[in-house]
Amino acid sequence: MGLIIALGVLLVIYFGAAIYYMNHFYYGSVVNCISASGKTVEEVKSEVEAQLKDYSLSLKERGGKTEQIKAVDIGMKYDSDKEVGALKDRQNGFKWISAFFSKEDNAITLKLTYDKELLKKQFDKLSCFDSKNVIEPKNASIKYNDNGYVIVDEVNGTKINKDVLYAKVENAIIKEETIVDMETIDCYIKPQYTSKSEKLIEAKNQLNKYIASKITYNFGMQKETIDNSIINKWIYLDENFKVKVDEGKIKAYVQGLASKYNTIGKIRSFHTSSGTTINVSGGDYGSAISVDKELEYLAAAIKEGQAATREPKYAQTAFASGSNDVGNTYVEIDISRQHLWFYKNGSLVVQGNVVTGNLSSGHATPSGIYSLKYKERDAVLKGQGYAAPVDYWMPFNGGIGMHDASWRYGEFGGSIYKTNGSHGCVNCPYDVAKTVYNNIEIGTPIVCYY
Numbered sequence: 001m002g003l004i005i006a007l008g009v010l011l012v013i014y015f016g017a018a019i020y021y022m023n024h025f026y027y028g029s030v031v032n033c034i035s036a037s038g039k040t041v042e043e044v045k046s047e048v049e050a051q052l053k054d055y056s057l058s059l060k061e062r063g064g065k066t067e068q069i070k071a072v073d074i075g076m077k078y079d080s081d082k083e084v085g086a087l088k089d090r091q092n093g094f095k096w097i098s099a100f101f102s103k104e105d106n107a108i109t110l111k112l113t114y115d116k117e118l119l120k121k122q123f124d125k126l127s128c129f130d131s132k133n134v135i136e137p138k139n140a141s142i143k144y145n146d147n148g149y150v151i152v153d154e155v156n157g158t159k160i161n162k163d164v165l166y167a168k169v170e171n172a173i174i175k176e177e178t179i180v181d182m183e184t185i186d187c188y189i190k191p192q193y194t195s196k197s198e199k200l201i202e203a204k205n206q207l208n209k210y211i212a213s214k215i216t217y218n219f220g221m222q223k224e225t226i227d228n229s230i231i232n233k234w235i236y237l238d239e240n241f242k243v244k245v246d247e248g249k250i251k252a253y254v255q256g257l258a259s260k261y262n263t264i265g266k267i268r269s270f271h272t273s274s275g276t277t278i279n280v281s282g283g284d285y286g287s288a289i290s291v292d293k294e295l296e297y298l299a300a301a302i303k304e305g306q307a308a309t310r311e312p313k314y315a316q317t318a319f320a321s322g323s324n325d326v327g328n329t330y331v332e333i334d335i336s337r338q339h340l341w342f343y344k345n346g347s348l349v350v351q352g353n354v355v356t357g358n359l360s361s362g363h364a365t366p367s368g369i370y371s372l373k374y375k376e377r378d379a380v381l382k383g384q385g386y387a388a389p390v391d392y393w394m395p396f397n398g399g400i401g402m403h404d405a406s407w408r409y410g411e412f413g414g415s416i417y418k419t420n421g422s423h424g425c426v427n428c429p430y431d432v433a434k435t436v437y438n439n440i441e442i443g444t445p446i447v448c449y450y
Contacts, residue, residue: 026091027100030107032078048078048110057172060181061128062158062188069122069169075115076173112174119173123166128182134159139193142204142241144232149207151200154191161187193241203241209305210235210243215298216309219261220322226253231302245302251295254312258289263318263325268369270447273332273341273351278449283368284397285445286325290315319371319443326369330445331402331436333426335365338413340402340428342436349439352432353413355405358421365424365448370396372444375437379403383423391430392437396446400424404433 025044029036034051036044055071091106127133137157142149165180165187172180182188193200211228234249263286270280293313301308320327328346333339333354341351356365372394379393381403388407395401405427412429428436 026106028106029091032108032110052076052078055176055178057169057177058179059126059128059169060179060183062156062183065128067126067128069119069173071114073122074119074173075113077113078110079113112176114173119170123162123169128158128160129162137189137191139191140195140197140200142200142207142237144207144211148211148228149204149232151195151204154194156188156191159189161189199241203237203243206243207235207237210245210302212305212307213302214307215301217257218309218311222261224257226298234302245299247295247299250298251291254289254291254294254298257294257312258291262286262288264288264316265368268324268326270326270369270449272334272449273339274334274337280367280369280447280449282366283370283448285318285369285371286316287314287318288316289313317443319441319445326445326447329441330447331372331440333365333446333448334450335367335417335448336450338415338417340426340432340436342440344439350432350435352429354402354429354432355408355412355421355427356417357400357424359418361421363421363424365400365422365426366397367448367450368397370446370448372396372440372442372446373401374442375440377437381425386423390433392433394433394437394440397424400426402426402428402433402436402446404428404430406430 024038024040025036027037029039031044032048032051034044034047039047052071055076057069059067059069061067135155135157137159138155140154141152143152160182164185165182168180168185168187211231213226213231214228215226217224217226230253234246234253236244236246238244264284265282266286267279267281269277271277290313293315297313318325318327319329329344330342332341332343333356335356338354338356339351340354342349357363373396374394376393377391379390381388381390381393383399388405390403390405393401393403403425405422408427410429412427
């Protein structure tokens with residue numbers, strides 16, 4: 001009797017549960033990670049929709065800012081009408097006991113859909129794309145200060161690769177993820193060069209090597225020093241961080257030195273044999289820096305980081321050095337007095353009256369300071385309408401020079417030059433010309449003045 005009652009109770013329970021599970025999900029049923037156990041189809045749909053209604057994707061941006069894309073704004077929904085009902089239809093109420101032993105037909109993941117156009121609009125509206133909020137990435141750079149060249153850190157900025165971020169956002173939505181950390185998904189556009197870039201470090205080291213150069217020029221008692229304060233203005237980096245030397249700026253600097261220290265044609269104070277001090281300008285005597293050679297030297301020295309003290313290379317040098325580069329060996333020709341003096345090492349070697357260029361015919365001997373170009377024995381001086389043989393020929397200004405003039409028969413000085421002068425040369429008595437010739441060196445200054 002007890003067995004029959006127990007069996008009856010079990011049948012009541014079984015059939016009661018079967019009737020229940022005809023309209024409710026099996027124990028252990030899951031829809032989109034939501035427990036559907038003992039719930040009706042409508043109850044499950046309601047819970048799924050409620051879950052999606054609250055869904056939003058947070059975008060964690062650089063700098064601590066967060067923006068959201070909400071499900072409601074992009075038309076997100078589940079295809080729940082058919083799929084939830086279909087799951088319930090597969091669960092036979094009379095087989096409810098099997099749910100405790102098998103998970104088959106107990107779980108589904110609903111297909112998620114959204115409006116791609118709405119997502120694109122929401123995506124494009126994010127403030128991180130607003131130009132007012134975008135900080136452009138900036139390469140690390142190199143700058144010069146009093147301690148040399150240093151690297152200035154890069155600016156990472158906030159500019160985003162939209163394609164990368166959009167793909168990550170779509171993937172996150174499909175997976176119903178709630179956070180996209182934009183810093184970790186590598187969507188920010190990076191500077192090409194950072195403070196750790198080997199190319200940048202090498203460039204900085206090379207720049208500092210260049211400015212370590214120190215070149216000191218000696219100009220007699222004066223000095224000119226080229227150090228980092230000047231060199232940093234002559235070097236630069238190209239777009240590939242290659243160190244370049246601006247030879248144009250170096251040349252301009254050397255030309256400045258030449259302008260300051262070249263003496264050719266400059267006005268000189270000259271103490272005459274007559275006891276007066278005059279200013280003499282013009283002529284080709286003096287020193288001149290070779291701009292091209294010094295440019296070549298400086299460019300190479302800087303690249304090697306040299307330190308040196310030197311005199312510049314000269315295209316032409318004066319016979320003497322110092323501020324008075326005429327020195328104490330020179331020929332002095334006073335055209336007004338028609339007289340010549342020749343001093344060597346401060347001592348008078350010879351002097352005498354001369355005849356210079358003919359004033360009346362426009363062949364006046366030019367004033368200025370010149371250098372003796374060469375000297376020649378037994379020359380024939382030729383010009384338009386004449387050929388004059390001389391024993392001692394000493395040119396100093398083109399075709400103008402000092403020489404003996406036997407055709408003058410011993411008549412020199414006075415006012416002869418005004419109407420019966422030379423074609424520009426300095427006619428000397430034979431003994432004067434001979435003495436000068438035998439004692440003078442090429443390059444000796446010839447000072448002509450009125």
